[in-house]
Amino acid sequence: MTPLAAAHVDTGDTAWLLAATALVLLMTPGLALFYGGMVRTKSVLNMLMMSFVSIALVTVVWLAAGYSLAFGDDAFGGLIGDLGHAGMAGLGPDSVQGTVPTLLFATFQLTFAIITAALISGAIADRAKFAAWLVFVPVWALLVYVPVTHWVWGSGGWIVSRLGALDFAGGLPVEITSGASGLALCLVLGPRLGFKKDAMRPHNLPMVVLGAGLLWFGWFGFNAGSALGANGLAAAVFLNTLAAGCTGLLGWLFVEQKRDGHPTTLGAASGAVAGLVAITPSCGSVSLLGALVVGLAAGAVCSYAVGWKFRLNYDDSLDVVGVHLVGGVIGTLLIGVFAVDTMTGGTEGLLYGGGLTQLGRQLVAVAVVAAYAFGVTYGIGTVLDRTLGFRADEDQEYTGLDLTVHAETAYDHGVLGHGAPVGHSVLPSAQKVKPPE
Template structure:
């Protein structure tokens, strides 16, 4: 018989993860200029629309080829495969109609849960090119990148039947490699392709709405419980451990980030608190089910410290990652993935006395980083040299909300509201 409790659990967790993308829109929207807020938020909503459709049409068929029995697989199993029975979710649809399903949950519930991961991963990349990207070019990039990068990488990480990382023994419970390293590497590539914003310099681009940033971070944290605990696929002890680590690690990361901010700049900021929370959430994602809560707190605190320093690297290295996708998601994802090599329960160095797990984690992080960066750079470069990826300089200076979308984020008054002053 179908386990209705676990089915409800997976569906609720999927809804929480989907809610993360609007949360990201608020988080990113508050960080950009007031005249770019619509453009920034639309890139997240565009990801929901496009990736949601592509996932149903063929994304799941690529990411979970050979997932279960009786599938029809073509391609190189473990690297890039496709299950033709799942094009348009035909097989999952037939199963969903069945009156009796002997499983913890129907595969269609799993389809929905994994779709939300694909959506948020694509949306994360957009923060690296804030204030200067064309919406149409972004949508083309998102569609190509999710097809040739995310869907195969998701198969490596999440497909426990034939995925490469599962066979290698890599620990990545909820997507530190597939989501955060993947998005961070792509963000770095696009930042290099599009170049620096007009007037790029430290302190030149201040967040226009810190309350939006805090609201977005709060929504992200709320949804992240679905992201991490939901990855267990069952309401059990492992999901409970993931939940507690998802509370403890980002809480500690806030403390670590604010401590460094206070030492460096003399003030602990609200944007720093929000960024610290996200850094801790990123770092704990691959590790949430493999660490005791004590080690989870240490990971979060260190991630807050490391990522707080990392966001300044763009000024030293000369690339303009607008909203610190590299400093938070790429660095935080790598840090959390490698941390497991030392502290993962049973297999980490301090438990096993072996560097074997660390080696596996390092190889996985490196493979995803290189694969995503190279293909994202090629896709972004091709778009830039054909239809153009970056808006005109005058549109960037004037504000891309009106140039690209014909809207303003904050209309303080209408022309009709102006009261003419009579002259006597």
């Protein structure tokens, strides 16, 4: 980034990116509601807290070193940036990135980092120590999110500049890293008590739908904002995002109707999210027709993928793996099939005469990023589990993390309906909650 005179800032582009940044930040509270509605009453506040605290933790890390390492000048063969902008050094109000202030660009990218970390919490809902989460988030952001972001979007990052893979708005650094990392933590922490035995249904479906609606609303900033300008590309990406969310919803419902005989509210919300996940990397590369197909494929495939955890015995509590990892892989790979030169400026996918070359590039990027995110996250999680302890105590999990960790309940009656069985209360005798009959 080169400091230029403030006169080079385009006010229209800047206004749009300001709005897009606010939209993406709103996605994390939306995610908190989405996840909060999907858990049982005894863990609602804990899920909200895991998302909200990620805003604070990631912001501090990003401003201190994350932004510089991700978007600073390449320092090591396309793998990581330098620390020239640590603490946002040298980035005053007159510094410009393209046609927008660099500080705004850095803030926009920060909101991506925040929600990516928060996404992982859904994989370990109901059973993670909050104190360990407070340590995990900043460490993970620096060791996983920041390097992958540099590979994909940073100056000289190897995935784009050397491999030639495409990712418009975050299939690799956001969706695949969060999904692969969620899988790693599932394995480190193990399944919830009662997994595959007890009913663990969402306690508040209206909250789930509200959260999904806020996510969808914010996703327009996520994807169209990545055009970094108020222009025709942003408009095309905006429409692609809407279209894929719709076909994702319909694809999921179609599978539910055919398989189970009932289209569900949870399925509609999850299908929309799956379509939005898949279009995230491809929204700037495919036509409207391609976007419709990408969303439909994600909605249908992810509706099956969320059930894999029961066959493979990994407890992905809120389907981060089934939706974000699988959806991110679908969207990233389909760039190699549906990319059109009118969107990419030259690159074409298999169906438009581009052959298998781009599909191969996308496949390499997916494999490397997924393996890196899984491996590093598994290492971080294992170290934390052996030192601080990452898994909540059995008594805490039975009673519920809301009451035992945060000393609160979301509903006056909530803990009574989902409290600890006899002999599993961890509160002092004067504060013990009556267990269910």
